[in-house]
Amino acid sequence: GDDAENMPPRYRLGQQVPAGYVFTDPASAEYRELAGLREAAGWAAVKTLAHMASNRADNVENIKCVLMLAQNIICDYGVDRDVFVSHRRGWAFALDAFSLDGRDSIMPRYIAASRALFTQVSRGVHNTRFMPATELFHAIASEVARFCVSAYSEVRKYAHVVQDDIVSILPAVKYPLIPMFLAELYEREESDPEKMNGALRVLDTPAFRRPCLRDWTHFPTLVLALCRAQHEDKPEVKRLVRSTAVGQVVLVSAPLPPLQLLPAARELVETLGGGSGVRDASFDAAVARGHARATEAYQFATAENARLINALVDIQRDAGTTWRFAAVSGYYLDQLVSVRMPLEPRLMRTLAENLTSDLVLFRENAAVNLAQLLGKIKRRSKASQPQIAVCERRVELAMDRAAARGISRAGYADLCERALAGDAAAAAAPYVDSPACGWFVWPRATKAY
Numbered sequence: 001g002d003d004a005e006n007m008p009p010r011y012r013l014g015q016q017v018p019a020g021y022v023f024t025d026p027a028s029a030e031y032r033e034l035a036g037l038r039e040a041a042g043w044a045a046v047k048t049l050a051h052m053a054s055n056r057a058d059n060v061e062n063i064k065c066v067l068m069l070a071q072n073i074i075c076d077y078g079v080d081r082d083v084f085v086s087h088r089r090g091w092a093f094a095l096d097a098f099s100l101d102g103r104d105s106i107m108p109r110y111i112a113a114s115r116a117l118f119t120q121v122s123r124g125v126h127n128t129r130f131m132p133a134t135e136l137f138h139a140i141a142s143e144v145a146r147f148c149v150s151a152y153s154e155v156r157k158y159a160h161v162v163q164d165d166i167v168s169i170l171p172a173v174k175y176p177l178i179p180m181f182l183a184e185l186y187e188r189e190e191s192d193p194e195k196m197n198g199a200l201r202v203l204d205t206p207a208f209r210r211p212c213l214r215d216w217t218h219f220p221t222l223v224l225a226l227c228r229a230q231h232e233d234k235p236e237v238k239r240l241v242r243s244t245a246v247g248q249v250v251l252v253s254a255p256l257p258p259l260q261l262l263p264a265a266r267e268l269v270e271t272l273g274g275g276s277g278v279r280d281a282s283f284d285a286a287v288a289r290g291h292a293r294a295t296e297a298y299q300f301a302t303a304e305n306a307r308l309i310n311a312l313v314d315i316q317r318d319a320g321t322t323w324r325f326a327a328v329s330g331y332y333l334d335q336l337v338s339v340r341m342p343l344e345p346r347l348m349r350t351l352a353e354n355l356t357s358d359l360v361l362f363r364e365n366a367a368v369n370l371a372q373l374l375g376k377i378k379r380r381s382k383a384s385q386p387q388i389a390v391c392e393r394r395v396e397l398a399m400d401r402a403a404a405r406g407i408s409r410a411g412y413a414d415l416c417e418r419a420l421a422g423d424a425a426a427a428a429a430p431y432v433d434s435p436a437c438g439w440f441v442w443p444r445a446t447k448a449y
Contacts, residue, residue, distance in 0.1 A: 016126070016127040016130050017123050017126055017127065018123075019120065019123035019124055019127055020120070038073065039136065041069070041073060042070075042073045042136045042140060043136060043139075045066055045069045045070045045073060045140065045143075046070075046136070046139045046140055046143055048066050049063075049066055049067070049070065049140075049143035049144070049146070049147070050143055052066060053143070053146045053147065053150075057150065057151065057152070057155075058152065060152060060154050060155055063147065063155055063158075064154075064155070064158050067144060067147065067158060067159060067162045068162075070140045070143070070144055070162065071144075071162045071165055071166065073136075073140065074137055074140060074141075074165075074166050074169060074170060075128070075165045075166060075169050083121075084121050084122075084125060087114065087117060087118040087121055088118065088122075090114055090118070091114060091115060091118045094107060094111045094114065094115070098111065128169055129169055129170070131169075131170065133170050133172040133173050137166075137170055137173055138173055138176065140166070141163070141166050141167070141170070141173040141174070141177060142176070142177065144159055144162050144163050144166065145159075145163060145177045145180060145181070145202075147159035148160055148163050148181075148198050148199070148201075148202050149181070149184050149194075149195040149196075149198040149199050149202075150194070150195075150198065151192060151194045151195065152194075153194070156194075156197070156198045156201075159198075160198075160201060160202065160205075163202065164205060164207060167207045167208075168207065171207070174207060174208060174211065175211065178203075178208065178211060178212060178218050179218070179221075181199040181202050181203055181208070182199075182203075182218065182221050182222055182225060184196055184198070184199035185199055185200070185222075185225035185226070185229060186225055186228070193232050193234040193237050196229075196232060196237055197234075197236060197237055197240060200237070200240040200241065200244055201240065203222065203244065204240070204243070204244045204247065209247075209248065209251075213248060213251055213252060216255070216297075216300060216301040216304045216305070219304075219308075220304050220307065220308040220311075222248075223308060223312070223332055224308070224311055224312075224315075226241055226244060226245045226328060227245075227312065227315050227325055227328050227329045227332070228315065228325070229241045229325070230321070230322050230324070230325045238324075241328075242324070242328065245328045245331065245332075246331070249331045249332060249334070249335060252332060252335040252336065253335055253336075254305060254335070254336050254337065254338035254340065254341070255298055255301035255302050255305055256298070257298055257340070258291055258294035258295050258298055260291070261287050261291075269283065302341060305336055305341065306341065306342075306344075308332075308336060309333065309336055309337065309344060309347060310344060310346070312329040312332055312333050312336075313333070313344065313346050313347050313350050315329045316329050316330065316333075316350055316354075317346075317350060323359055323361070323362075326362070327361055327362075327365075330361075330362070330365045333347070333369070334365070334368075334369060337369070337373065339373065339376040339377055339380050343373065343377075348370075348373070351366045351369050351370050351373075352366070352370065353366075354366035355367060355370070
């Protein structure tokens with residue numbers, strides 16, 4: 001969401017710092033006049049961008065001028081962004097070059113002047129980031145986003161720079177734009193590879209990558225769009241799809257359940273709060289609200305994760321899916337499958353069938369995934385046995401060996417069938433973990449590559 005509570009801590013709306021601004025009194029006539037001029041210029045830029053996008057999309061130079069105007073209305077905090085970055089790098093270099101140790105330093109006077117200038121510029125950047133995301137700013141960001149998927153590469157490149165500056169200053173304006181960029185990835189009658197190119201480049205930027213991977217409202221849509229993007233034959237689009245997917249796979253993981261607040265953490269908070277020893281009801285209420293919100297988010301993410309896994313399995317089993325995009329779906333399955341959630345039989349069946357695939361990539365992927373999943377399932381089942389302590393691994397292995405001596409392969413297979421049929425005596429039999437007649441029993445015949 002675009003509210004302060006759901007945004008990262010460094011972007012939460014807070015108090016601005018004094019920066020020596022002029023016209024700081026909202027009640028003065030000069031302030032109202034200048035604010036009115038700025039508002040009028042902003043809406044003029046919005047209308048002009050909308051007109052250019054609909055009627056003059058090929059007028060590249062004029063579009064770039066209006067995009068610059070829109071950028072300055074939001075991002076003009078007294079200095080150009082490149083100048084600010086230059087000051088920041090210069091100050092970082094000075095700290096490293098003139099520091100004697102961790103506390104003392106001897107700096108020339110010009111470095112002290114540069115520090116004062118950098119401090120003043122940083123105040124302007126800080127205050128600009130604390131501006132509320134008004135209707136005008138949302139409208140400007142929306143119009144700029146339309147040019148990020150323009151059919152003209154020069155317009156797209158310039159619009160990407162403007163969009164990156166805007167979302168770095170006002171992160172809240174990017175959330176309503178994510179569905180528009182995701183829609184350009186799907187196959188439609190009016191789909192354009194140039195627009196898809198622009199959408200992929202925007203979604204692969206750090207500003208948009210994190211919200212897409214963190215929010216399970218958008219994440220399944222992005223993954224399925226990338227795995228079903230084989231309708232585009234343009235080599236550059238295929239390269240972007242693959243690079244985007246590979247760059248995201250390393251950051252993807254299955255949903256994690258929320259944890260309860262540890263007693264040590266509670267004691268630390270109480271100590272920092274004064275150490276009176278009295279339980280704070282407001283603190284307990286805040287913890288309960290946070291845990292309830294996290295539990296609700298986990299339940300939603302778990303349901304979406306199950307649907308996403310089924311969809312990825314369908315993509316892999318579809319005969320029309322090319323091996324490249326089937327491999328991309330396999331990369332996501334590697335990260336999304338977890339034994340904390342029920343495993344779909346179709347998934348396990350697909351992995352077993354891929355063991356005999358003609359493609360080396362599929363065989364390696366299936367072998368690694370099956371080995372990991374079966375091992376995790378075995379450990380989970382072993383830990384859930386009430387008669388075996390989880391921490392007593394040596395005792396557990398000794399019981400396995402002792403129990404395995406008296407049970408043959410055929411006898412254990414019969415025991416498993418009786419337990420699955422509901423026989424209480426068979427279900428309560430000792431746990432056996434042996435390669436010959438243990439937890440995983442090979443069938444009489446199996447297909448091997």
